[in-house]
Amino acid sequence: MIMMNKMFVSVTINLFIIINQIHISYAILDPNDFLALQSIKKSLQDMPGSTFFSSWDFTGDPCNFAGVFCSGERVISLNLGDPRAGAPGLSGRLDPAIGKLTQLAELTVVPGRIMGQLPATLSELKSLRFLAISRNFISGEIPATLNQLTELRTLDLSYNQLSGSIPWGVGSLTALTNVVLCHNHLNGSLPYFASQVLTRLDLKHNSLSGSIQPGSLPSSLQYLSLSWNQFEGPVEYVLPQLTRLNYLDLSLNRFTGPIPSCVFSFPITNLQLERNMFTGPVQPFNEVSIPTVDLSHNMLYGEVSALFSTVENLYLNNNRFTGAVPTSLMDRLMAGNVQLLYLQHNFLTGVPINPMAAIPLSTSLCLQYNCMVPPVQTPCPLEAGSQKTRPTSQCMQWKG
Ligand SMILES: *[C@@H]1O[C@H](CO)[C@@H](O)[C@H](O)[C@H]1NC(C)=O
Numbered sequence: 024m025i026m027m028n029k030m031f032v033s034v035t036i037n038l039f040i041i042i043n044q045i046h047i048s049y050a051i052l053d054p055n056d057f058l059a060l061q062s063i064k065k066s067l068q069d070m071p072g073s074t075f076f077s078s079w080d081f082t083g084d085p086c087n088f089a090g091v092f093c094s095g096e097r098v099i100s101l102n103l104g105d106p107r108a109g110a111p112g113l114s115g116r117l118d119p120a121i122g123k124l125t126q127l128a129e130l131t132v133v134p135g136r137i138m139g140q141l142p143a144t145l146s147e148l149k150s151l152r153f154l155a156i157s158r159n160f161i162s163g164e165i166p167a168t169l170n171q172l173t174e175l176r177t178l179d180l181s182y183n184q185l186s187g188s189i190p191w192g193v194g195s196l197t198a199l200t201n202v203v204l205c206h207n208h209l210n211g212s213l214p215y216f217a218s219q220v221l222t223r224l225d226l227k228h229n230s231l232s233g234s235i236q237p238g239s240l241p242s243s244l245q246y247l248s249l250s251w252n253q254f255e256g257p258v259e260y261v262l263p264q265l266t267r268l269n270y271l272d273l274s275l276n277r278f279t280g281p282i283p284s285c286v287f288s289f290p291i292t293n294l295q296l297e298r299n300m301f302t303g304p305v306q307p308f309n310e311v312s313i314p315t316v317d318l319s320h321n322m323l324y325g326e327v328s329a330l331f332s333t334v335e336n337l338y339l340n341n342n343r344f345t346g347a348v349p350t351s352l353m354d355r356l357m358a359g360n361v362q363l364l365y366l367q368h369n370f371l372t373g374v375p376i377n378p379m380a381a382i383p384l385s386t387s388l389c390l391q392y393n394c395m396v397p398p399v400q401t402p403c404p405l406e407a408g409s410q411k412t413r414p415t416s417q418c419m420q421w422k423g
Pocket of ligand 1: 186187188210211212
């Protein structure tokens, strides 16, 4: 008798739980969100090896699907694809129905083979704060209507096939903290970025052009990469405004004018200004404590500053530096504190180094193609060529 009672109680509890679950799956999710998720799933497939959509069974509660997070009756976060490292991603397209998930605060897609354009309906996601669709094959332009996403903090569309220009309206979004659009085919000029909380701007590997207007980048910036574009014009008025930079890469552009002294005081670990058309003498304010400084392949001239003696890897090759290399720089090199010193392809006339001295084995030193016979023979990178010394005819004009 007692046993019967126990069983009865247990069955009732189980039934109660089942009824509750049925209640959850049919009543909780907003029907618009339910239909949107169905459309999104229809337009995407797991790539071979990915099982992301196996939990997307619409007879169950969509709020329990992989990558779907709800608050109350609405989807607030959608992370498409298995986020584990190395998992194959998704293929297909992003369905415009995504715009129906109007409470979405976060939308991410894992690396994969999603093609087609960004749906213009993304602009209906007025609560969106985090948008990251990186490393897929998204093409077409960045919708100008993204300027309606006034809550947007992170915009990461990197490693896709996007073309056209960066919409001016995207730059006007005032909540932006991270903008990562690197490795696309974007062209046109740099918009004015209005957000005073923008900390990261990564536009490397695009076809952006034009000059950087002073005031177009906020002083809140900490990370700035404009590398591998066709930017031009001076940076001497822009960079002094960016006092919080701890990463700066302007390499492989067509920037002109002098390198402002302030950049050598930034708390950067790798200063990359190589392969531009920077001119003028280079004059740090103080001893430079940046471990790696690359100023190679520019049109810099004047003497090499002794304040660079504290740099560990210093690339000054392929410029127009003249005079003798500072003694303190060579002393630090001989002490093993400078690991790399590239001075090849300049117009240097002296290097204070004892031809008998042993250069530390771990040190890379290249001196060739200057206006002197190198006092020591050291292995140089291949691109330095085989000529030890610059033709005398080229050296006369620099002696004045
Ligand atoms: C940018 O590229 C598009 C083609 O994708 C072209 O039609 C347009 O003229 C280009 N704009 C600039 C400013 O180069």
